[in-house]
Amino acid sequence: MSNTDRIVALIDMDCFYCQVEEKLDPNLAGKPIAVVQYNQWKGGGIIAVNYLARDQGVTRQMRGDEAKEKCPEIQLPRVPQVRGKADLTKYREAGKQVAEVLKSFTNVLERASIDEAYLDLTEAVNTELKNGMPIISREDLSNTYVVGCETSDFLSNIYQNSNSGLCDDDLKLAVGGVIVERIRAAVFRETGFKCSAGIAHNKTLAKLVCSLHKPNKQTILPQQAVREMFATLPIRKIKSLGGKFGHILSETLKINYIGELVKFSEKELIQTFDDKTG
Incomplete structure (x- = not known):
């Protein structure tokens, strides 16, 4: 299976802990909410x-x-x-x-965490395509964005070039x-929770685009738009590169964006760092 044969989605629940609290206490509905835990110093973390x-300017750093x-x-x-530890039972159950x-x-x-899950939709997509090319309208993707172009243009291009492959x-x-539009609708219908999603050809890319349009929206990343997105995507956005090592990477290679990083070969990275890190 090639790199682009697989269709992967990341489902990410929007402000999930807050949604759970709102569902358990309807009096919270429509109000600004921040969930706090552990010691009560200065109101809790x-x-x-x-x-x-x-x-209103509230962040998790406060x-x-x-x-x-x-x-x-x-x-x-x-x-x-x-017993002095956070009890996440109600969030895990949700x-x-x-x-x-x-x-x-x-x-x-x-399951990537309490509020995130990756889905391999390859088989489901191929099943839908067995009976020929489906007619997909803009309404079918009413909550969907596409990286690099308008959703309607994305669909038009598919059908205009349908004979070329x-x-x-x-x-x-x-x-x-x-x-994924159906999935998100079903999640809301069955649980009352809203979620966002990213759809791409692998987990890393699905994760990256999931956060581009939130809440309660989803984003598709065509393969031809990856390079364009990487050009302005900070290195810290990649998993495991957001902390100290990401800073070291930027300083050592004198780069700030993923688009600059992909220009280095694996051999060059191994020479600069070590075998495993490279």
């Missing part, structure tokens, strides 16, 4: 912030008291503790409910996008 609170200064009406539900919905669409599922990969991504 914030681990999740919903979008209403973010719009503590509860500072969040109240920014947003006096903010609600601060607290993570329960058991995550399991979501996973059950996801499993009804594919058996190839990898040049857009087979894009067609698979489009079908994957339609399936």
